[in-house]
Amino acid sequence: MKKKINLASELVMYLALLAQMLYVIVGNVAHEILGIVFFVSLVVHIVIKRYWFKAVFRNLDKKAASRKFADAVIILLLATACVLMISSMGVSRTLFPWFKFMMEPLFHRYLATAVLTLSFVHGGMHFYFKAKSKKKAVILISILAILGLAIGLALVPYLNRHLRKVDIIFEEKVTGEKVEMTGDKPLVVYFTRVGNTDFEDDVDAVSGASLMRSGGTLIGNTELLAYMVKDAIGSEIVPITLTGEKYPSSYMDTVSVGGKELREDARPGIEDIDISDYSEIILIYPIWWGTVPMPVATFLEGNDFTGKTIYLIATQGSAGFGSSTSFVREKAKGADVIEVMSIYCDDIPDSRDDIVEWLKTIQ
Numbered sequence: 001m002k003k004k005i006n007l008a009s010e011l012v013m014y015l016a017l018l019a020q021m022l023y024v025i026v027g028n029v030a031h032e033i034l035g036i037v038f039f040v041s042l043v044v045h046i047v048i049k050r051y052w053f054k055a056v057f058r059n060l061d062k063k064a065a066s067r068k069f070a071d072a073v074i075i076l077l078l079a080t081a082c083v084l085m086i087s088s089m090g091v092s093r094t095l096f097p098w099f100k101f102m103m104e105p106l107f108h109r110y111l112a113t114a115v116l117t118l119s120f121v122h123g124g125m126h127f128y129f130k131a132k133s134k135k136k137a138v139i140l141i142s143i144l145a146i147l148g149l150a151i152g153l154a155l156v157p158y159l160n161r162h163l164r165k166v167d168i169i170f171e172e173k174v175t176g177e178k179v180e181m182t183g184d185k186p187l188v189v190y191f192t193r194v195g196n197t198d199f200e201d202d203v204d205a206v207s208g209a210s211l212m213r214s215g216g217t218l219i220g221n222t223e224l225l226a227y228m229v230k231d232a233i234g235s236e237i238v239p240i241t242l243t244g245e246k247y248p249s250s251y252m253d254t255v256s257v258g259g260k261e262l263r264e265d266a267r268p269g270i271e272d273i274d275i276s277d278y279s280e281i282i283l284i285y286p287i288w289w290g291t292v293p294m295p296v297a298t299f300l301e302g303n304d305f306t307g308k309t310i311y312l313i314a315t316q317g318s319a320g321f322g323s324s325t326s327f328v329r330e331k332a333k334g335a336d337v338i339e340v341m342s343i344y345c346d347d348i349p350d351s352r353d354d355i356v357e358w359l360k361t362i363q
């Protein structure tokens with residue numbers, strides 16, 4: 001029975017730890033609950049294995065190097081898990097909002113990576129003691145350690161790339177080389193979450209992120225690009241602004257709402273934008289569910305684009321232009337629609353040079 005409970009607690013710990021790392025998929029509340037599940041299972045595991053504490057420093061000189069290594073891993077794992085528990089409470093928004101200590105999310109992620117890696121090594125050591133071929137066991141443990149590190153250091157930041165805030169100095173990113181336009185200047189129309197979202201006051205919290213921030217001011221990804229164009233050519237920039245209900249503060253909730261709007265082919269109400277004086281429009285938008293956000297569809301259907309040129313600049317987390325170009329072509333009847341560039345979200349703050357190079361081609 002004890003053995004079964006122990007096995008179950010170990011399994012639950014591994015699964016809870018891995019699931020927590022998929023923060024972007026499970027969301028904040030589930031992440032915090034999984035954290036509790038992990039620590040409760042850890043306590044159960046420690047109670048069952050309490051005899052280990054009595055034996056760990058006994059007969060040290062007689063212990064094999066592999067046993068000493070396994071014990072060192074356990075000690076390190078326990079110490080890291082304790083610090084992780086404190087930092088988990090520090091970064092908690094839902095279950096421990098009153099706990100104001102160790103609130104640094106990056107530190108929390110590194111600790112989680114260390115716990116995952118050490119847990120893999122700890123599990124691998126069980127296998128090592130039973131394995132006939134110790135060489136194979138060492139290879140397996142090394143692979144597990146690399147896997148733990150890779151998940152924590154590479155995969156998690158990649159998955160959570162939309163849940164970050166990037167601190168920038170607005171003027172530094174936006175101002176620079178100017179491009180003299182010989183003809184009429186195009187109008188820049190952009191859609192972004194900022195201005196279309198009811199952000200919580202505590203926007204510092206991870207679930208409200210995917211934003212640029214300069215000083216205390218939030219700036220949408222596409223908004224920053226619009227300002228880069230404005231600075232380079234002195235064009236007018238106009239945000240697409242919702243007139244009705246705004247998007248929720250949580251990034252993941254916005255993803256759900258955006259998906260629902262796409263499925264329902266919704267046309268959220270937006271403030272009027274007069275494009276009649278312009279023959280060229282630079283449309284800057286984030287890719288949502290592989291295409292344009294539905295408020296952009298409202299803008300496209302609500303205006304006459306006959307004979308106009310629309311330049312497309314998209315921002316995204318992997319999708320390129322997705323199917324947005326064909327969508328724009330279908331909705332903006334009579335327009336010449338040209339793909340300019342699709343910018344990966346992490347590259348947005350440093351895109352000014354690329355934008356200027358392109359602006360020179362249409363000057």
Ligand SMILES: Cc1cc2nc3c(=O)[nH]c(=O)nc-3n(C[C@H](O)[C@H](O)[C@H](O)COP(=O)(O)O)c2cc1C
Nearest residue numbers: 192193221222255258286287288289290317318319
């Ligand atoms: C509702 C929603 C859906 C998204 N869907 C996709 C997608 O399908 N593919 C992708 O690469 N990025 C997707 N993203 C990421 C955004 O395109 C990316 O974070 C963009 O830079 C956000 O720009 P903004 O901050 O100006 O709104 C999505 C973001 C949201 C909020």
